[in-house]
Every structure is written in C-alpha cells, then in structure tokens.
Amino acid sequence: MLLYITGEGYFNMNDTYLELWVKTKYMLEKSVGQKTFNEFFNPITKIAKIENDTVFMLTPNNFVKNRIDKLFLNKINDYINKEATNSLRFKFITEEEVANVHMNRVNTQTINNMQTIRNGNLNQTYTFDNFVTGRNNRLASTIAIQVADQPGVFANPLYIFGDVGLGKTHLMQSIGNYIVDNDHSKKVLYVKTENFVEDYVNLLRSKQIEKFNEKYRDIDILLCDDIQFLSKKNQSQQEFFKLFEKLHADNKQIVITSDRPTTELKDIMTRLTSRFSWGLVADINAPDLEHRIEILKKKLTTHSIQGEEFPHEVLELIAKNFTSSVRELEGALNRVIFYKTMLNEELTVENAYEALKPLLKGKEMNKDLNKTTDVDKLFDVVCGYYNISRTDIISNSRKRAVVYPRQVAMYLMRILYEIPFKKIGSFFNNRDHSTVINSCEKITFGIKNEDSIKRDVENIKSKVEK
Ligand code: ADP
Ligand code: MG
Numbered sequence: 001m002l003l004y005i006t007g008e009g010y011f012n013m014n015d016t017y018l019e020l021w022v023k024t025k026y027m028l029e030k031s032v033g034q035k036t037f038n039e040f041f042n043p044i045t046k047i048a049k050i051e052n053d054t055v056f057m058l059t060p061n062n063f064v065k066n067r068i069d070k071l072f073l074n075k076i077n078d079y080i081n082k083e084a085t086n087s088l089r090f091k092f093i094t095e096e097e098v099a100n101v102h103m104n105r106v107n108t109q110t111i112n113n114m115q116t117i118r119n120g121n122l123n124q125t126y127t128f129d130n131f132v133t134g135r136n137n138r139l140a141s142t143i144a145i146q147v148a149d150q151p152g153v154f155a156n157p158l159y160i161f162g163d164v165g166l167g168k169t170h171l172m173q174s175i176g177n178y179i180v181d182n183d184h185s186k187k188v189l190y191v192k193t194e195n196f197v198e199d200y201v202n203l204l205r206s207k208q209i210e211k212f213n214e215k216y217r218d219i220d221i222l223l224c225d226d227i228q229f230l231s232k233k234n235q236s237q238q239e240f241f242k243l244f245e246k247l248h249a250d251n252k253q254i255v256i257t258s259d260r261p262t263t264e265l266k267d268i269m270t271r272l273t274s275r276f277s278w279g280l281v282a283d284i285n286a287p288d289l290e291h292r293i294e295i296l297k298k299k300l301t302t303h304s305i306q307g308e309e310f311p312h313e314v315l316e317l318i319a320k321n322f323t324s325s326v327r328e329l330e331g332a333l334n335r336v337i338f339y340k341t342m343l344n345e346e347l348t349v350e351n352a353y354e355a356l357k358p359l360l361k362g363k364e365m366n367k368d369l370n371k372t373t374d375v376d377k378l379f380d381v382v383c384g385y386y387n388i389s390r391t392d393i394i395s396n397s398r399k400r401a402v403v404y405p406r407q408v409a410m411y412l413m414r415i416l417y418e419i420p421f422k423k424i425g426s427f428f429n430n431r432d433h434s435t436v437i438n439s440c441e442k443i444t445f446g447i448k449n450e451d452s453i454k455r456d457v458e459n460i461k462s463k464v465e466k
Helices: 013-032 034-041 062-071 073-083 095-099 101-121 138-149 168-182 193-206 209-217 234-249 270-276 289-302 312-321 326-343 349-360 372-386 390-394 400-417 421-427 433-449 451-465
Strands: 047-051 054-059 089-094 158-162 188-192 221-225 253-258 280-284
Touching (some): 054 062, 073 089, 138 168, 168 221, 193 209, 221 234, 234 270, 289 326, 372 451
16 A cells, blocks of 8 residues: 655555545546536545545535445446555545444444345345446436436336346346435335236235235335236236326336337236336347447456456457347356356467357357458348449438438448448448448337338348348
8 A cells, every 4th residue: 555654744645545536536527427527526525534445535415425326436446446556445425424423333233134124125236336338228227317316206107128138127126226225214116027916816815905005005116027927917907007006196106117118018908008108218229249348347347357367359259149138148258257267277269169159059159350241242132122223322312212221231230240330331431420320220210110111121131141
C-alpha cells in the first residue's frame, strides 16, 4: 500500500485515497455520461471513514448511495483494483448512516434474517449490477431500473418479453432484489406462472383461501415469470385477473415476463392480455457479438478469473459460436473454464475448441472471422429472390422495390455473419453505419409485425444456408 508522510509527521492516507478518488471520478466522468456524473459523483468529495482496506465516501443522500451501489460499485472497484495494487475498496455511506453506525451494527443481524425470509423466492445473484446491457436489452433494462426506483408509479404493469435464455428472469429478479435492498419492509413475491397455477389448483382442493390470499395479496410487488403458461388454464386466468385488478388498484407493482408479445399470447382471455400492455412493454433480443463478449467478460469476473488467463481469441470463439441464448453462452464458457481447470495448462483456441465440440452437436465450429465469399452468395440470393440487379441493390436508389431488399440484405449480413455495421456499409456504396443500423432495426421490427417480411427473411435465409 502506498503511504506517505505529511509535514505534520504522521501517515496521512486520506490524501492518497482522495487522489485515487479524483482519478476514479475522472474515469467515471468519461464513461457514465455528464448528466449522471454531475448528479451522482461530482458532489462526492469527502472521506467519511476508513476501515481496514475500505474507504467510505460520504454521499449526499440515500438515493444517490443506492444508485451507485446498484449500478456502479463493481465498475468503480474493478477500476481501483487496476489502479492500486492492493485489495482496496470504495464504499459509499450517507451522513445519517455515519451517525447511526452503532445502531446499524446491532440491527444488521435482524435485518439479514428478515431479508432471507422475504427474499426466499428471489435469487440474489440476479442483480442490475451483473446484467450486461447492450443495444438488444437497453430499453428493457432502463425501464426495469426506473420501475425498481418507483414501484407502482413509473409503469404498471411492466411486461418484458423475449426468447428463452435472453435474461428476462434475470432482469425481473433484479427489480425485486433492488426493491428489497432499498426497503427491507417491502414484500416482493417472485412466482413462476406454473407455480401460480399449481397453487390455484391446490386451493380448489384444500379451500384454504386465506393461505392463498396471504401469499398472493399481502404483497407489495408481484413478479410473475413466463405468463404464457396461463394458456388454456381458464380458471387460473380468472383468479390471476382478480389478483391483477386488486394489486393494480392498490398501486402495487406488477412485473410480467413472457416469450412473446401480449398480442400473440394464445388461449389467454383478452381482458387479461389487454391489461398486460397498460403500463410499458419492453422486449429483449439476442445480443450481438460485441455484447456477447462483454457478457463473457462479466461472467469471468464472477468466477474470479483474470482477463489475462483467458485469451481474447477464446472469448471470441465462444461468442461466435453461441449466438442465440445467453444461457447457452454461459454454458459454453463454464465448459471451457472446467476444461481449463482439469487440463491445468495454458488455454488456447485449440483446447477451447476441444472443450466445446460436444456442445456444437455436429455443427461446424466458426473460426473464420472474414466472410467475404458468404457476402457474395448473400447478394446473389437476395437479388435473385427480388429479381433486381447487384448494381441496383448497391446503388443509392430510393425506390421501394430496391430499398426493401437492400435492408433485408444488410440485416442478414448482420444476423448471419455478424459483420460490423461499418463494414456492411462499405458493401453498399460506403453507406454510413447509422443507415445500416436503421435498416437492421426496420427489418427486426418488420419480422415481428409483418408476416410477409418474416416469410421473405426465412426463405432467403434457408437459400443462403443451403
Ligand atoms: P430467460 O428468463 O429470458 O430465459 P434468464 O434470465 O434465465 O433468461 O437468463 C439465462 C442466463 O443468462 C442467466 O444465467 C442470466 O444470468 C444470463 N444472462 C442473460 N442475459 C444476461 C445479461 N445481459 N448479462 C448477464 N447475464 C445475462
Ligand atoms: Mg426465464
């Protein structure tokens, strides 16, 4: 640890730590955006106390403290670990807490106990802090944080949908954990829809209505996961409807997840599905390549594995081959970690490849980062499908007959080959990368909302993959 002697002749660590804090602030200013920086970090200038290797910075109020704890603490301490070569940590504390330190100590045990009971149904590893955001989930995660900040006020219900393994449960439980952490008195109920149905069936049998109501109605927040499982369960739907009405009328926050948009829920009564879109609806899509690499890096830190032990090419190999679900991506990473531990030798692309083989189920491993020949084939197929020329598709023409096929081609280059937006632009008369992003977004939206677009894209995909 770096110490130095001041003019007064005693070790003054405060200055060193303050210096480090100023450096950290500088890093934050560059990475979190000016508005957030001014609101959260700029006012923090004083050390409240130092305990062992933990420096407690004085924070203006609870709101700021909680926000920093939930959203930035890991980032800050990752940075500190790089900058200072010891196990130093920053924590944040309000004046009120400083004054109540003694009381807090006495109470911690009880609070912890209470929390375990209340959190019984929440998985505490699912937090906003370890949820990696990217273009595919930014809207959903931003809204989720707002909902967690203002339960029952900001958007009620919140309806999150997306394919399996993309982080819906993680995000939903993060809301619950955030709320309980902020206010231990809040009762959060996380329930899988299947379990709700089961509870209801048991209720019919046992007639223990009080027990049922105590579980479902005496709560502040309801997190109901995978609502599509209410399909065809008419009586359970009735009961859920009543529950929804009651909680909603009392301004209790409801969060729902599903594998599809509210309009596509099958065999669920419309008076329920229409209510699901009363608040806000947010979707989560599959992460792109860069995002998948970020997720892998985050997962490595939770395994306490240092970046250097894990070559970037290996991360890229995993990210390139497990594209559709974060759960699979995580599974692949765990397998390589396990293999690495077993082998006890340096990790290379080759031995990672060996480790991953069984997961690929005969699919060929994608080790190739340069796919120009595939781009050629894609152009051929798209032009053939829409009966337009290569010159047309590349040109700047704004005719719909050309614009739409061009957007489809851009979209497929991204989805099938994960070519960077800028590079895709270079295939189309050097178009700007924002044009490419726009095109990809239009087609993504089109696939969800228009059958004809969905069909076109599927047809072209299958021709390209032949
Ligand atoms: P879903 O409920 O959509 O099927 P989950 O929430 O169960 O998906 O996510 C599957 C796994 O992937 C979990 O272990 C979760 O932590 C992880 N995961 C998903 N998205 C992210 C993300 N953006 N950042 C970090 N981990 C993620
Ligand atoms: Mg889930």
